[in-house]
Amino acid sequence: MKKRSGKLLVGAALFLVALLLPAEPAALKFAAYLVAYLVIGYQVLRKAFNNIKRGKVFDENFLMAVASIGAFATGEYPEAVAVMLFYQIGELFEDYAVGKSRKSITELMNIRPDYANLKLADGETEKVDPDEVKIGDIIVVKPGEKVPLDGVVLSGSSMLDTAALTGESVPRSVREGEEILSGCINQNGLLEVEVKKAFGESTVSKILELVESATSQKAKMENFITRFAGYYTPAVVGAAVVLALLPPILIGSGFLGGATGFSGALFKKWVYRALEFLVVSCPCALVISVPLSFFGGIGGASKIGLLVKGSNYLEAAAYTEYVVMDKTGTLTKGVFKVETVENCGKLSKEELLKYAAYAEANSSHPISVSLREAYEAQGTESASGTVAQGAAADTEEQGSRKIDKSLIGSVEEIAGHGVAAEIEGHKVFAGNQKLMKRENIVFEAKDITGTVVHVAVDGNYEGYITIADQIKEDAAKAIKGLKARGIKTVMLTGDSRAVAESVGKTLGLDEVHAELLPENKVEEVEKLLAAKSEKGKLMFVGDGINDAPVLARADVGVAMGGLGSDAAIEAADVVIMTDEPSKLLNLMDIAKKTLSIAKQNVVFALTVKLLVLILCAVGLVNMWAAVFADVGVSVLAILNAMRALKVAEE
Numbered sequence: 001m002k003k004r005s006g007k008l009l010v011g012a013a014l015f016l017v018a019l020l021l022p023a024e025p026a027a028l029k030f031a032a033y034l035v036a037y038l039v040i041g042y043q044v045l046r047k048a049f050n051n052i053k054r055g056k057v058f059d060e061n062f063l064m065a066v067a068s069i070g071a072f073a074t075g076e077y078p079e080a081v082a083v084m085l086f087y088q089i090g091e092l093f094e095d096y097a098v099g100k101s102r103k104s105i106t107e108l109m110n111i112r113p114d115y116a117n118l119k120l121a122d123g124e125t126e127k128v129d130p131d132e133v134k135i136g137d138i139i140v141v142k143p144g145e146k147v148p149l150d151g152v153v154l155s156g157s158s159m160l161d162t163a164a165l166t167g168e169s170v171p172r173s174v175r176e177g178e179e180i181l182s183g184c185i186n187q188n189g190l191l192e193v194e195v196k197k198a199f200g201e202s203t204v205s206k207i208l209e210l211v212e213s214a215t216s217q218k219a220k221m222e223n224f225i226t227r228f229a230g231y232y233t234p235a236v237v238g239a240a241v242v243l244a245l246l247p248p249i250l251i252g253s254g255f256l257g258g259a260t261g262f263s264g265a266l267f268k269k270w271v272y273r274a275l276e277f278l279v280v281s282c283p284c285a286l287v288i289s290v291p292l293s294f295f296g297g298i299g300g301a302s303k304i305g306l307l308v309k310g311s312n313y314l315e316a317a318a319y320t321e322y323v324v325m326d327k328t329g330t331l332t333k334g335v336f337k338v339e340t341v342e343n344c345g346k347l348s349k350e351e352l353l354k355y356a357a358y359a360e361a362n363s364s365h366p367i368s369v370s371l372r373e374a375y376e377a378q379g380t381e382s383a384s385g386t387v388a389q390g391a392a393a394d395t396e397e398q399g400s401r402k403i404d405k406s407l408i409g410s411v412e413e414i415a416g417h418g419v420a421a422e423i424e425g426h427k428v429f430a431g432n433q434k435l436m437k438r439e440n441i442v443f444e445a446k447d448i449t450g451t452v453v454h455v456a457v458d459g460n461y462e463g464y465i466t467i468a469d470q471i472k473e474d475a476a477k478a479i480k481g482l483k484a485r486g487i488k489t490v491m492l493t494g495d496s497r498a499v500a501e502s503v504g505k506t507l508g509l510d511e512v513h514a515e516l517l518p519e520n521k522v523e524e525v526e527k528l529l530a531a532k533s534e535k536g537k538l539m540f541v542g543d544g545i546n547d548a549p550v551l552a553r554a555d556v557g558v559a560m561g562g563l564g565s566d567a568a569i570e571a572a573d574v575v576i577m578t579d580e581p582s583k584l585l586n587l588m589d590i591a592k593k594t595l596s597i598a599k600q601n602v603v604f605a606l607t608v609k610l611l612v613l614i615l616c617a618v619g620l621v622n623m624w625a626a627v628f629a630d631v632g633v634s635v636l637a638i639l640n641a642m643r644a645l646k647v648a649e650e
Contacts, residue, residue, distance in 0.1 A: 004043075008088055011040035015081050033077040041068060041084035063233065067278040071623065074268050074275070079623035086631040113148035113182065117141065119192065130199040141191040147184045150202045151193040153177065158189030236278065243617060244274035269619075276616040276626040280609055289601040289637035296644030297594030304647055305577040306587055313573040316556050318591035321536030322528050323482050323584065324550075327493035327503060328366065329543035330560055331581060332469040336370035339450065345462035352463050356455050359421040359430040361403050362411055367451060370467055376401055414438075416494055416517035418453070429456040432496065434515070436461065447498055471506060478581035479507045485588065490528065492521045492550070521550045529555075541584065547571075558584065586647065594644045601637040608633050 018032035041064075048061040064087050071080035116133050117125040117140040125140050130148040133139060138154065141147050147160070157175035162184050171187055174180055180193055182202040199205060248266045294311035301308050308314050328334050341349040357375035360368035409422030417438060418431010429439055436443050436454050443454060443461040451467040482489050490511040493500050500514035513524050529538055540547070540554035551557030551571040559572030560579045576583045612629035615621040 004088075004092060007039060008085070008092065011036050011088075012085060014039060015085060018081070019078065030077065033081055034072075037068065037072070037081045037084060040081065040088055041065075044084060044087065060233075063237070063278050066237075067275045070271065070275040070278075074272050076272065076623065083623065083627055086627045089631065113146045116148040117145075130202075133195055133199065135195055135198060137195045139193050139195060141180075141186045141193060143186055143188050143190065145186050147180055147182050147186060147193070148202075149182050149193075149195045149199055150197040151180055151195045153180055154192045154194050156189050156191040158191055159187040161185040161187055240274040240277045243277055244271045272623075273616055273619060276621070276623050277613060280612045280616055280626045280629040288634065289605070289641045290598045292638060292641040293594055293598040293601065293644050296597075296641055297590050300645045300647035301587065301590050304583070304586055305580075306583055306590075307575040307577060308587075309573050309575075313556055314591050314594060316537045316591075317539065317574070317587050318595045319535055319537045320487055320539045320556065320588055321532045322488050322490060322538040324490045324492060324525060324528060324538060324540045324554070325581070326542035326547050327491055327495055327500065328469060329579075330541050331475045331491065331503060331507065332471050334366045334469065334543070336366050336451065336467045336469050338370055338374035338465060339468050340466045341463070342465070343463040344444075345457075345460055347457065347462045349463075352455055353465065355423055355426070355428050355457055355462070356430045356453055356465055358403060358408055358423045359411070359419045359428045359455075361405060361408060363413065363419065366469075367453065367467055371453065371465070372403060376403065416520075426457050427459070430454070432515075448496075451495060451499055471503060472579075472581060474580045474582045476507055478584055479509060481582065481585040483508070483510075485585075487588075490524075492516055492524055494518075518547075518549055521547070522553055525550050525553055529553075539584070541576075541581065543579075558587070590644075590647055597640055597644050601640055604640075605633050605637055 014032065014036035018029060018036050021029045021032055023029065044061050045065050048065040051057065051061060064084060068080045068083045071077075071083060113130050115127045116130045118128045118133055119125055119138040119140055133149055139149065139151070143158070153174055153176050155176055157173070159171040160174050160180070162172050162181075172184075174191070179196075180191070182199075182205075244267075248270050251266060291311075294314060297314050298308045298311060301314070325331055338353070341353050343349050343352045347355070353371070353375050357371045360371050363369075407424050409425075411422075412420045414420060414431065414435060417435040418429065420439075421428050421430070429435055429441065430453055432452065433443075433445060433454065436456060439456065439459075441456045441459060441461050443456075446464075448464075448466060451469060453465045453467065455462050455464065479489055488511070489507075489509045490513070491500065491504055491509050492513050494516050495514060497514040500512050503509075504512035513520075516524065525538065525540060532538055537555040539556040539558060540550050541558040541560070542551055543560035547559075548571040551559060551573075556574060557572040558574045558576060560576055574587060609629055612621060612625055616626060
């Protein structure tokens with residue numbers, strides 16, 4: 001860009017010299033204009049020539065080349081150089097704008113790790129390529145280094161800069177036993193991390209894939225402008241040819257009245273108007289400003305932790321009519337704690353908790369994790385039956401115990417129901433009421449608010465465990481904002497009806513559908529898709545692997561990236577890296593602002609160009625007005641498009 005700017009400065013200086021030269025000798029003045037023209041316009045002329053050879057004739061380079069060469073041919077040397085100079089200034093400005101928009105997205109590329117410190121058997125470390133590290137290997141992350149791979153902290157504690165992933169400026173603490181995501185920057189402590197994902201499957205790799213493909217999916221408006229330009233440019237070239245030839249012929253033949261006879265001056269006048277017509281008709285403002293608007297919108301969204309996979313999804317978000325959400329991990333924190341253990345059979349409460357924890361030992365679901373944590377923390381039972389559970393960080397002080405997986409036989413996960421497992425030779429069922437009914441296990445159904453895990457051993461009902469999940473502080477803000485925008489809010493969950501309705505009432509949701517299997521969620525979404533208006537869009541927000549089919553079916557699928565599963569992130573069109581539902585409000589505001597800017601640019605560019613084209617055709621304006629109608633409009637449209645980069649958080 002610097003090299004290009006330097007050439008333009010030299011060309012502009014030569015142009016000024018040519019303007020100041022005396023009229024005579026004419027050859028010297030012509031030579032000065034020609035040198036200035038070639039310095040400024042060589043690149044444009046070369047592009048036009050190369051494109052013609054490839055069969056791509058009608059583009060902005062061709063229009064500028066024809067217009068400027070035509071101006072030279074008619075003796076309008078200053079206008080010829082000016083056309084090329086201002087066109088190149090407009091192109092330079094365009095490159096700057098595109099570069100600034102692109103930077104907001106490609107800044108995320110800085111999260112790509114250059115190396116990983118692999119811990120060897122002798123305790124030493126070796127710098128290796130992150131691709132070479134395998135699952136189960138131990139890496140060392142020093143202060144100031146990027147976390148190269150996803151894993152679990154084995155030793156050490158530190159503060160992590162997560163801004164590149166989430167847009168959040170406040171560092172997050174991490175300590176032994178906690179998960180750590182690649183792409184974060186370790187600020188102060190030395191960490192030993194056990195790798196849980198290969199580099200190709202890590203968070204940083206997935207984000208980079210999203211970023212790299214962000215501009216590949218174009219919005220309808222972008223596609224329209226591309227198709228429009230394909231027809232528009234040849235049409236205006238044809239119109240310019242007609243304008244150059246037809247009026248002189250009609251006037252010279254006396255068809256339009258007045259003095260008859262052909263003259264060079266007559267043709268020159270109309271050729272000059274045709275050249276003005278070509279300059280004005282250049283579609284630069286349309287071709288660049290509309291994609292730049294969407295590019296800026298995507299870039300602005302990325303600054304606050306919103307990764308949009310394409311401008312078509314950003315456009316769709318502007319027309320959102322329904323927002324359908326999962327409960328766990330989306331509206332609630334997804335951090336569960338065992339509240340009560342109620343036994344009603346032969347087993348003690350401790351034994352009941354043990355069987356439930358062992359049955360769920362191989363699952364990564366938050367409910368399963370809470371059961372294991374309660375068991376391993378050796379919670380003590382109060383008189384009320386409440387498990388006084390210590391936090392994960394307290395397990396060492398309490399003398400924690402670990403699950404012995406050698407005691408676990410076969411395990412079957414029953415989608416939407418629970419788990420069937422063989423524990424120490426006993427057949428154990430742990431899950432919801434539907435699982436008990438499915439296995440014909442007699443139990444007393446109770447209306448309990450909260451997530452309930454029923455446990456049966458060898459066909460006998462032994463009791464239940466209640467687990468609580470907290471509503472995100474941010475969720476109420478999100479729902480309030482959506483309702484204020486006239487958007488209908490719906491929650492779909494596999495949880496019990498009592499829990500779902502309690503959450504729905506607290507947040508003020510329009511509709512709540514509970515006890516749904518993954519396929520039931522798709523069915524409910526299909527009903528809502530049929531109910532929305534033709535122009536309206538349905539947005540689904542989820543985080544679990546069971547949400548992947550619904551995310552793919554929705555008009556706009558949004559995944560919670562921080563806690564979300566890989567499957568959900570892959571299926572989604574937008575990823576919220578901060579796990580904040582209120583970011584939906586930012587997404588919609590950005591989408592509407594971006595679409596509005598793009599429409600403004602289209603209307604402004606076409607209106608000005610049409611007006612100046614008419615004035616050119618009747619001879620009321622000169623080449624300088626034509627230059628403004630092209631370059632000036634382009635610059636103003638680009639400046640307007642850059643407003644999409646500025647994002648105000650809710």
